Structure formats: C-alpha cells, structure tokens
Amino acid sequence: MQRDPKLPGTIVTPFLEWRAHRIHDPVEKLKFLRHATAPKPVPKDAPRPVWNFFRRSWRFQAGGLVLVALLIPSRTLITARGSSRARPAATVTEAAPPVIPGATPNVWQVEKTGSYEVYSNGLRVENEYATANEPRTYYVFERNGNSTQPLPDARFVPAGIVYHTTESHLAPFEPQHTRQLKRIGRSLLDYVRQNRSYNFVIDRFGRVFRVVQESDAAYHAGKSVWADSNFFYVNLNHSFLGIAFEAQTSAGDQNPVASPAQIHAARVLTEMLRARYSISPANCVTHAQVSVNPANMRIGYHTDWAGNFPFAELGLTDNYAQPLPSLYAFGFGYDPSFVTSTGTRLWKGLELAESQLQQAAAAAHRQPDEYRKILRKRYREMLRVVDNKGAEEDHS
Ligand SMILES: [Zn+2]
Structure with a gap:
C-alpha cells in the first residue's frame, strides 16, 4: 500500500493503481482516483461500496473476479509476521499487500x-x-x-x-x-x-x-x-x-x-x-x-x-x-x-x-x-x- 503524492491524504492500493493505470486520460484518471478514494456515506440497505465498484463495468467485473481469485490466497498466506494490524472492513483496500522479497512468511x-x-x-x-x-x-x-x-x-x-x-x-x-x-x-x-x-x-x-x-x-x-x-x-x-x-x-x-x-x-x-x-x-x-x-x-x-x-x-x-x-x-x-x-x-x-x-x-x-x-x-x-x-x- 502507498500514498499517491498527487492526492494528499488518500491511500492508493495496488488494486486501485492497477485500475487507474488503465485510464489514459489524466483528467479521467484523477476523477477516478478521487471518486474511488473519497469517503462515502453508505445508506442503509444500499449495496456495499465494494459491490458498487465491481458493478461499474463488465470489464472490471471480469478483471476483478480474476484478481480476487489470484489475490485472496496470497493475502492470507504471505502476510509478513506481526503485520496483522486492523484494516478497514470490506473495502478495496482488502487487496493483497505487495510481497516483500525475503519477508518472513506467516504459514500454519x-x-x-x-x-x-x-x-x-x-x-x-x-x-x-x-x-x-x-x-x-x-x-x-x-x-x-x-x-x-x-x-x-x-x-x-x-x-x-x-x-x-x-x-x-x-x-x-x-x-x-x-x-x-x-x-x-x-x-x-x-x-x-x-x-x-x-x-x-x-x-x-x-x-x-x-x-x-x-x-x-x-x-x-x-x-x-x-x-x-x-x-x-x-x-x-x-x-x-x-x-x-x-x-x-x-x-x-x-x-x-x-x-x-x-x-x-x-x-x-x-x-x-x-x-x-x-x-x-x-x-x-x-x-x-x-x-x-x-x-x-x-x-x-x-x-x-x-x-x-x-x-x-x-x-x-x-x-x-x-x-x-x-x-x-x-x-x-x-x-x-x-x-x-x-x-x-x-x-x-x-x-x-x-x-x-x-x-x-x-x-x-x-x-x-x-x-x-x-x-x-x-x-x-x-x-x-x-x-x-x-x-x-x-x-x-
Ligand atoms: Zn546437490
């Protein structure tokens, strides 16, 4: 996970970076990042934000499913020892953290x-x-x-x-x-x-x-x-x-x-x-x-x-x-x-x-x-x- 220098105060995950990388127009890219990282009030009964995100385009749905399939195992398996700090629930920040070469794995x-x-x-x-x-x-x-x-x-x-x-x-x-x-x-x-x-x-x-x-x-x-x-x-x-x-x-x-x-x-x-x-x-x-x-x-x-x-x-x-x-x-x-x-x-x-x-x-x-x-x-x-x-x- 890393902070985007262009967007002070926002956290840009590898997941968002991947998505943003696919948008070539810089204005559109900025809009996307602002939109994706802005805090949103969630009305009761509304679908969770992560699902809104997934529902936006069919390409993203397909890509997202593949990514989720790829990322879930490594997220649970290759987390560095002692890095189990609390994360916000059910947001796109649940994507796998980057694997640090040589970091001690947590496997049981x-x-x-x-x-x-x-x-x-x-x-x-x-x-x-x-x-x-x-x-x-x-x-x-x-x-x-x-x-x-x-x-x-x-x-x-x-x-x-x-x-x-x-x-x-x-x-x-x-x-x-x-x-x-x-x-x-x-x-x-x-x-x-x-x-x-x-x-x-x-x-x-x-x-x-x-x-x-x-x-x-x-x-x-x-x-x-x-x-x-x-x-x-x-x-x-x-x-x-x-x-x-x-x-x-x-x-x-x-x-x-x-x-x-x-x-x-x-x-x-x-x-x-x-x-x-x-x-x-x-x-x-x-x-x-x-x-x-x-x-x-x-x-x-x-x-x-x-x-x-x-x-x-x-x-x-x-x-x-x-x-x-x-x-x-x-x-x-x-x-x-x-x-x-x-x-x-x-x-x-x-x-x-x-x-x-x-x-x-x-x-x-x-x-x-x-x-x-x-x-x-x-x-x-x-x-x-x-x-x-x-x-x-x-x-x-
Ligand atoms: Zn040998």
Whole structure:
C-alpha cells in the first residue's frame, strides 16, 4: 500500500493503481482516483461500496473476479509476521499487500492426516516416504573473532535451506509418458529414502514429499560451508535442510531447469519452512554456492543450481549476489574453467568474495596468498573440530 503524492491524504492500493493505470486520460484518471478514494456515506440497505465498484463495468467485473481469485490466497498466506494490524472492513483496500522479497512468511498447518499435511498457503506435504535419521545436532562458529572453536551450545533447529537437483534420469514431460514419469519418481523416492539423501523431494508434477524428517539430518551437503551475519556453518547436513528438485542441471544453463509446478511447490514449501524455523532468506542457498572440496581447496565440488536458481520466484532475495564465504572466510580457490561452465549469476558472489578477501588481506598487512593460507589453516582446524564433534555424537 502507498500514498499517491498527487492526492494528499488518500491511500492508493495496488488494486486501485492497477485500475487507474488503465485510464489514459489524466483528467479521467484523477476523477477516478478521487471518486474511488473519497469517503462515502453508505445508506442503509444500499449495496456495499465494494459491490458498487465491481458493478461499474463488465470489464472490471471480469478483471476483478480474476484478481480476487489470484489475490485472496496470497493475502492470507504471505502476510509478513506481526503485520496483522486492523484494516478497514470490506473495502478495496482488502487487496493483497505487495510481497516483500525475503519477508518472513506467516504459514500454519491446517490439516494433518496419516499420509499428508496441508498448510495455509496451499502447500501439501506427502508423508508416505517420510523416515527418521540421526537427530539434527550442530555447532556454529562466531563470525567475530578468530576462534576455531564453536560456541559451546549445540543447536537442533535448522538454520537454512540448501536447494539441489537430483540429477536423476528424467523421462520426457509429456502426457503419454505419465506412467513412466510416475514410475521413475517412485524409484527416485525409494532411493532417496534408503540413502537419507534429502529432507524433501519435489517430483516432476510439483508434489512435495517429506523424506528425512526435519528434526533429523539428511546427507545432502557433505563438505560445505556458509555464513550469515552472525555465524559460520561448516558441513551443512545438520544445520541446513535439503530440498531436491527432481531435475537435471546442464552446464552453463541460464534457464530454470524446474517446471512452473515445481517452482510453485518450492515457493510454498520454503514459505512454510521459513515460517516454522525462522529461517533467514540469506540462508536459503544452492548446493553449488556451498559445496567445497577440502582435498584440493577448491569450491564447486557439486554444481547443482550453479547459475539458474529462481530465487525471486521463491520469494527470496538473489543470493547469487552474496559474496561466497568459502572464498573470503575460508580461503578456497576455484578452477577458472569451472566459472565459464556454470553460468554467470553465481560469479557475482565470487567476484565480491575476491575483493572482500583482498581488502581483508590489505587490512591485515598481508599479501592475498599469505592471507589465504591463514584462512585455510583456520578452516582445516574448524573442520577437524566439526568432524570430532560428529564422532562424539555418534558414540553418545
Ligand atoms: Zn546437490
């Protein structure tokens, strides 16, 4: 909702803006806005103002019905947490507020049966493949300071999401292949369940399957690193949830490899998980952004969603533009040929990380290579601590 500077004191909703935008004559437009936003006495028994508004033209009726159908679900589902301030009843200001990228969604469970769950934003989670694994337990490192020791308290709630593609065999997405598509989807789910590979799988039809329950770790991210404004995360299986699209990434592909149904499913699933666990949008990242190979100290061991993840369509900020912590905080390098083969979006973050590292080296009066060695040493120590903690958990 925003105030129109031309009309002091009036509130112009996106709904009215849309309508006003369609009137090209400026005088007519002004008349319309004044008329639509002026307070009107409502005689008893008169139709409500919103209906007057709807009855004015058939075009508006048709457009209005479509809009109402589109807006009602998102109005109820994607309202920012804590924004439930009182609104005037039954006026056109009931139109959906604009979606703010990254704002914490408000989503709740409305139904649960033995085999599925339904949420207030339309998300349906299938539970027939749900299974347990080792309980989620992890430690974080503080960003400030140089300690290679994590904070002492274990954490049990996921701090982020890593998005994957399954890279599994795909049948052509056509009606005559429905049986094959279903059969392949089921065998993929069996495989993921057996290997505890992900917390969720979104199949080719956009159905959301819970596999490893959220209270438990899934083996989706292996050697990986990420950072938010407060903490470093080393090895993300326990600290981040894993969501896999049944899809394949082709090298350098700039277009989404997921279907519109899968992207919609990922959006409502992400909203639910962010609402339930208070996950920051900055911690919703792709496997290619977090994957590292400590053996050769290079990033990009896994390259799924390296350059084409639909952050905006999922209601997230473009995290490809974030500097990569693997480079600036842990001293990893990269293979230049890998850069050219994985698209360009991720590499904004790579450039930013490089310049961040150069600045930090200068501030520490070190050559970049020398500084990188210090970071790598620190990473190896952190990795050793995390691996030992993991071993302790296994024996406890
Ligand atoms: Zn992956």
